[in-house]
Amino acid sequence: MDNEEKMKLYKLRILRSFKWQRDIVIPLSKELGISQEEFEDILMKHLDMSSLSSLHSTYESTMPEMIMNKLDIDLKLFWYVDILELMSKEDASDLKVQLSLKVLDGYDYNQAVEDGKKLILEKIR
Amino acid sequence: MDNEEKMKLYKLRILRSFKWQRDIVIPLSKELGISQEEFEDILMKHLDMSSLSSLHSTYESTMPEMIMNKLDIDLKLFWYVDILELMSKEDASDLKVQLSLKVLDGYDYNQAVEDGKKLILEKIR
Numbered sequence: 294m295d296n297e298e299k300m301k302l303y304k305l306r307i308l309r310s311f312k313w314q315r316d317i318v319i320p321l322s323k324e325l326g327i328s329q330e331e332f333e334d335i336l337m338k339h340l341d342m343s344s345l346s347s348l349h350s351t352y353e354s355t356m357p358e359m360i361m362n363k364l365d366i367d368l369k370l371f372w373y374v375d376i377l378e379l380m381s382k383e384d385a386s387d388l389k390v391q392l393s394l395k396v397l398d399g400y401d402y403n404q405a406v407e408d409g410k411k412l413i414l415e416k417i418r
Numbered sequence: 419m420d421n422e423e424k425m426k427l428y429k430l431r432i433l434r435s436f437k438w439q440r441d442i443v444i445p446l447s448k449e450l451g452i453s454q455e456e457f458e459d460i461l462m463k464h465l466d467m468s469s470l471s472s473l474h475s476t477y478e479s480t481m482p483e484m485i486m487n488k489l490d491i492d493l494k495l496f497w498y499v500d501i502l503e504l505m506s507k508e509d510a511s512d513l514k515v516q517l518s519l520k521v522l523d524g525y526d527y528n529q530a531v532e533d534g535k536k537l538i539l540e541k542i543r
Contacts (some may be wrong), residue, residue, distance in 0.1 A: 325535055326539075327539065335504070339503075344503070351501050362487075362490070362491060363491055369446070371487070376477055410449065414450050417464070418460060
């Protein structure tokens with residue numbers, strides 16, 4: 294086995310670990326409509342061992358921001374803050390922080406969106 | 419009819435116009451799970467005549483940004499740019515601009531998301 298093949302095996306061992314599969318390979322390959330194997334190949338082609346190893350911790354550290362950004366869109370907070378001016382930026386930010394902490398703690402995301410709508414309604418009513 | 423009642427009638431006349439109903443009152447009241455009448459009351463309580471009148475042009479001017487933000491989330495561009503580093507910020511931004519212009523021109527948003535996934539795949543493959 295040459296060095297390149299060995300490297301590929303090492304990389305694949307990282308990518309095949311449970312959390313990398315569950316949080317990265319499976320959801321993103323599905324999203325892009327390609328096989329998990331092809332997505333693994335793309336990652337192995339572009340990322341070195343060190344990047345692949347740190348991938349999951351990068352993912353975890355960006356999760357809070359991702360959830361907050363998604364809440365912003367799903368709750369249409371832009372509307373209430375920037376267009377209708379019914380909520381302050383601070384209130385919107387507090388709401389996102391409060392809900393995203395719950396989601397990070399395991400609370401269902403879609404339920405958090407529903408809770409968020411009720412909280413917006415309380416604010417603007 | 420006293421002044422307050424007259425003012426309410428004027429405000430309601432604005433809110434009942436076609437574009438305000440189609441783009442603001444109907445979708446947002448549905449989103450919040452309240453009646454259109456209640457949402458109109460909320461808007462009339464918090465916004466003066468001038469804000470209500472300019473509401474639709476504010477909405478139109480913020481549409482491009484809203485679409486770009488939504489594309490960012492729906493295409494998971496954050497992933498490819500910040501976590502996997504498979505795309506540059508510039509490429510992601512070009513992609514969003516290109517797709518959002520089509521959507522503003524009447525192209526179906528969900529189709530634009532599907533097109534976007536294909537374009538991402540071309541970039542990272």
